Amino acid sequence: MQTTLTLRSEIEKGIAELGMNFSSFGELSGINRGIFSAILNGSPPKPISLNQMESITRAFGKEPGWMFDLYIEECFYDGKPNRRRVEPFLIRCAELGRTDCIREVLSRLLEDLKHVSMIFEIAETLFTSGQVQESLVFYECVVENEKYHHSERLAISHYRLFRAAIGEDNEKNLRSALRFEPFCGKLPDHHRLDGLLQLTNVYFNLGRWGDVEFHADELRSFSKNVYQNITHKKKMKDKKEQLNTERHLVVYYGQGYLQKGNALEHQGKYDEAMKYIEGYSDLSWFEDLDEIGIIEVKKFHYWAIANRFNLTILKGDPSVLGDYSRFLEEHPHEVLPSVLTILESANKHGFNIEEILEKFLPEMIEENKNNYYNTSFSLNRQSNFYYQLALYQTKNKNYNFAINFTLQALELSIRINNRFVSIQSVALFEELRSRALQEQIKEYENLIRTVYLNA
Incomplete structure (x- = not known):
């Protein structure tokens, strides 16, 4: 109770400094005089609500969060947590970034693990209101203290942390995926579908094709059952x-x-991959397709067309390049992944794609300047695109272009922690070093230095 009295003494001190009495300060703060008297002079004193505390703070002209460290005792009046005060207080602390107060309150709540359910509900309140980063400390608390391994709230907490963690850094994405993966099957259906889709995307970026296959199979089977x-x-x-x-x-x-x-394609199993295109090329039979659903069905239809072109080209048949080029003119959002596949095939089979590059490369570079391709999924493709383009220019003896694209591949792959492309880019630059200009060598050495510094 000593801390509680200290909070009240600070309030009394502030009132005195303003030269006011309870009546005048109550009018200033908007708190009824009788309630104010009960808060300060009651026996025992009436607990202070968070709204009252913030009204007092504003009346004193103090910054939001004033005396929050002392207000914690109001949440545990008589030694027991009071949810009507604890929950809004923790949410407000999250909004203000008062992690010191949050950790103190959580530590006291966890003296009894039955309060994990309240902590989870606070996390969900913050998350669903768009305060994702503010919710994470509460989800971590649930993960660390939930005693039932098969608990749905434990699975949801892992899922929320996984979704929030996905970003540009491939290594961090991998760690997050591995942490979440064992809990995906314990999620409610709607979260499980989202979780499986995100896992396939993360593993696709990492080139872990066996994992992509596994989760794609699970996604296909589970979505069919639903x-x-x-x-x-x-x-x-x-x-x-x-x-x-x-x-x-x-x-x-x-x-x-x-x-x-996609996973089969990247493993060179082109004939087997072609069979799976039939599964999504025409989904118009799907029931309950609203306007959004119809748009999605059309996307899959276009992807099926593009992927049939891809597999034909990857087999070494460039005869479809003209038709593919016309398709890309009509569907510009497919240019990056499609031209990447065309480049990979050209490098493997040695055919010429100058017309394709002349048509689409200027636009792709401009879109990159405007940060059009800004998702983790696209950034990985983009880094590989620069590398494949550098390789193509090397084979065609356009060494200055090759070196510049190698440096772009290296810079982006370091940024997103794509080690595979980084290693390929370093190897290619070393092969081209004797043809590099001094400023290109300097840029390369600076990039390598950032790797050492961040290791």
Whole structure:
């Protein structure tokens, strides 16, 4: 109670410094005189609500969060946590960045693990209101203290932390995926679908094709089961359940086929990959397609066309390049992944793609300057694109272009921690070093130095 009295003494001191009495200060702060008297003079004193504390703070002209370290005792009046004060106080602390107060309150709450449920609910309140970063300390607390390994809130906490952690750094993304993966199957259906899709994307960026295949298979199977359950209940005139996924259900179903085919393609299994295109080339049969669903179905149709071109080209057949070029003119968002595949095939089979590069390269470079391709998924493709372009220019003896694109590949791969492209770029630059200008060598050495400094 000593700290509580100290908080009240600070309030009394502030009132005296303003030359006011309870009545005049109550009018200034908007707090009823009787309530104010009970707060300061009651026996025992009436607990202070967070709204009252902030009204007092504003009346004194203090910054938000004033005396929050002393207010903690109000949350544990008589030694027990009071949820009506604890929950809004923790949320407000999160908004103000008062992690010191948050950790102190959480430490006291965790003296009894039954309060983990309250901590989880606070995390969800923050997350669903868009305060993602503010919610993470609470999810971490749940992860560290939830005693039931199969608890749904434990799985959701891991899922939220995983989604929040995904960014440009591939190594961090891998650690986050490995931490989350064992809990994906314990999630509610809507989160599980999102979780499986994100896992396939992370592993795709990392080139872990076996993992992409595994999770694409699971995504395809699980989304099919969810779809069948929904359509069955509809036929039985059962009450229709709302599936609150981030994307339309058709996205998860189609991505299961798309990502499986992508993984097979990158392993050189072109004929097998071609079979999976049939799974997403025409999804117009999908029931309950709203406007968004129809748009997604059209995207899969275009991706199927592009991937048929890709597989034909990867087999070493450049005869479709003219048709592919016309397709890309109509669908410019597909240019980066498509031209990347064309480059890889040209480097492997030795055919000429100058017309393709003349048509699309200037636009791609301009879009890069405008940060058009800014997702982790696209940044990895972009770094590989620069490397493949450097390789192509090397084979065509355009050494200055080759060196510049090598440096771009190295810079971007270091930034996103794509070690595979970084190693390839270093090896290619060393091969070209004797042809490099002094400023190119200096830029290369500066990039290598950043790797040492950040190791």
